[in-house]
Amino acid sequence: MKKLVVIGAGMASGRVLEHLFERDPDAFEVTLFNAEPRGNYNRIMLSPVLSGEKSYEEIVIHDDAWYAQHNVTCRFGEKVAAIDCARKVVIGENGEVPYDKLIIATGSAPFIIPVDGHDLPGVITYRDLEDTNAMIETAGKPGASAVVIGGGLLGLEAAAGLRLRGMDVTVVHLAGHLMERQLDESAGYLLRKDFERRGIDVLTSASTKAIVGNGRVEGIELQDGTTIRADLVVMAVGIRPAAQLAREAGIEVGRAIVVDAQMATSDKDVFAVGECVEFQGALFGLVAPLYDQAAVLAENLLGGEASFVPKELATKLKVTGVDLYSAGDFNQGDDREEIVLRDATAGVYRRLVLEDNRIVGAVLYGETADGPWFFDMIKSGADISDMRDTVIFGQAYQGGEPLDPMAAVAALPDEAEICGCNGVCKGKIVNVINDKGLTALDDVRAHTKASSSCGTCTGLVEQLMVLTLGDKYNPAAVQPMCGCTDLGHDDVRRLIVAKELKSIDAVMQELEWKTSCGCAKCRPALNYYLVCDWPDEYADDYQSRFINERVHANVQKDGTYSVVPRMWGGVTSSTELRAIADVVDKFDIPTVKCTGGQRIDMLGIKKEDLPAVWADLGKAGFVSGHAYAKGLRTVKTCVGTDWCRFGTQDSTGLGVRLEKFMWGSWTPAKVKLAVSGCPRNCAEATCKDVGVVCVDSGFEIHFAGAAGLEIKGTEVLCQVRTEDEALEYIVALTQMYREQARYLERIYKWAKRIGYDEVRRQIVDDPERRKAYFDRFVFSQKFAQVDPWSERVSGKDKHEFKPMATLSLEAAE
């Protein structure tokens, strides 16, 4: 077996190994060096790791098991000192390894501007997991602020991620607008506005003079004299190919390691791939050409004769909530024309650059679904004279076709690229689906790599599966609510409103239920939908509620109940605590426990004691804490400006206000809120259904967090200045969720399903709609804010709490 040594375990060399092992697992015995103490992971996805949307484990490409399975000798964390081409050995820190073939895949190193202070602790680059972890760690410090030098792709992703981690972030960019290599000025402007809306300061035409600090970075100084405070400075100004090893070994190096189309260097047994290579004068930074190189190199190592041909590239920015796509060449020129479309209200900007009736460049902002279509026309050089008037509107507007995404995908030629990262075209995906009989998205990913890197083409891949498989693949198939109907939750909700159905019987009749009175799945759902949609007209059917909501306490495994009184914002008093203590003694309650939502839970209460327990609690001013409800449960708070030396706002006050406003409302699933008084976030607001993180300048509203079966950090809805606005936005968001979600679907699942941007569009960008949601919530509260405990103390539903009869058997004869 021949010996193959690989220096650098990045995405390019990883892909070479995949191809080799797939084609001929026994061709080479592989030794893999990596300076980083780990194997190959998806570097493109470091931004979601930084922002907290993904974990490192989720972006690993090759784990230990994979290396073991392919007998790769891993020398991770070991630097290579030299290559001796004459003796054909690689000299590692821990010893030499001989090779028959060598692949140099040393990638690139970030460029550091050599200004004063560039070597201070706290100045980092954005390149690997260590950098990412360093950023996450600094962001965790209270009130920390960051400066990102460089407003290109990487710098902006870093800035957005740090902002999501709660830091004050300033982007300092040398050019006149952001991402000047991929965007024109107009798109750069929209992008800047988007970032400013997220609370990120953007300085353009700004040149860094020095980084200042005493023993550690404290800020930066610009050429114009401005100083900006910073606990962290991220340099993201560019990369430089890492070609030093090759140069010292006598291999030809220009700006990078010079390779021919077969990926061979000036030494015939030494190859290079990735960001460290130079081909025909060009360098490579995006993943798509690297993967092309990897395929070519693998082929040639196995005796084939493949050649690398650079292709046009398209770019997407991976910042949640920013839709941006650019491709081709969009500089102006005498022989060039352009077509521009702007829609200011929708925040949409599109620009096509034409030359001889062919599209040579495209910039899309705000709405990027047509990106691949334009990109395809750039690559094919299609003549667009026939559709010049409408081409800017996108594919759906051509030839009078209706707005059907399926038709658009169907119309793509076989060579149209679907996955830009992995260079997978439509024809390949369709063939693999047919040949291997694949029916699941994950299988298609495994076999073609399509949508397995950055994932933005997942929708397209799914559409292709639908096209190819027809009924055999239908991920969007409507799941019926239950066995009683063929309709899904969304249809039922829509029809309840459209047909004005105002009772469970009416729904079952009009929507042709297959059972006489439903089941334990559909009845509670229908009851909720009717309560939500007709708050003043529908009579709540308690027999359609789960036991906890029917008796306003939580059933326990032994049939006893637990009771949680409301403590607004988690605040209590000696009177309240004394009343609880008295109740515990009087009713001999076995367990008293604090809950995660800052409440006191009394467990083990007999059902027939419930009304008396509530009566005593009620005398102390307690009302139901709704700990049993698909409704507003708790608003957790920290002490905020009342006591805390770090508090920026009255977080306790806002929490109490929110709770007093929203208690009693029924929702599709439970709703838990939290308000933190500063970004230290002691109330843990960023894993709640809705959370508020107070900052000096106002209130950052979060939503769609989870910390139960699944763990998920929140998404940022927006930042507002006043408490009144915070209340309005949160209430409107809750009402939107009440009206749209499926029964038992938590906010994070609902928001993910409909899209976080859709929520922002309706709640943040559309004030009228927000007001309407708010008003509808307020209206429904008129009927909902009745304390269920005092009602029951007064005798309501007393049949629930007493046995109908107690038989005392007389002794039988």
Added chain:
Amino acid sequence: MNVQVQDWVKVGTLADIPRRGARCVRNGEMTIAIFRTANDKVFALEDKCPHRQGPLSQGIVHDGCVTCPLHNWVISLETGEAQGADEGSTATFPVKLDGDAVLLAIGIR
């Protein structure tokens, strides 16, 4: 001779039980749940799910069955048998209506 005698005992009126609901009758250590369906039929089961002894009287009543509030087992009101894939059964008791009165029979030797 062993004769099973059925003693019908009045435990309440139909109006005491909510439609599609249940009420409990205490009988010494045992609790019996009396169910009333949507069409005003009555059934009696021991108030114990065969799965984890959940209180069936607290479940949702639908189409001649009750769904246990603890883990959603569905129990037939008529036979006491668990429905679907689950296996197990709960004791049933004779119960009838005499006019408005609900009469329960508990076997006494």
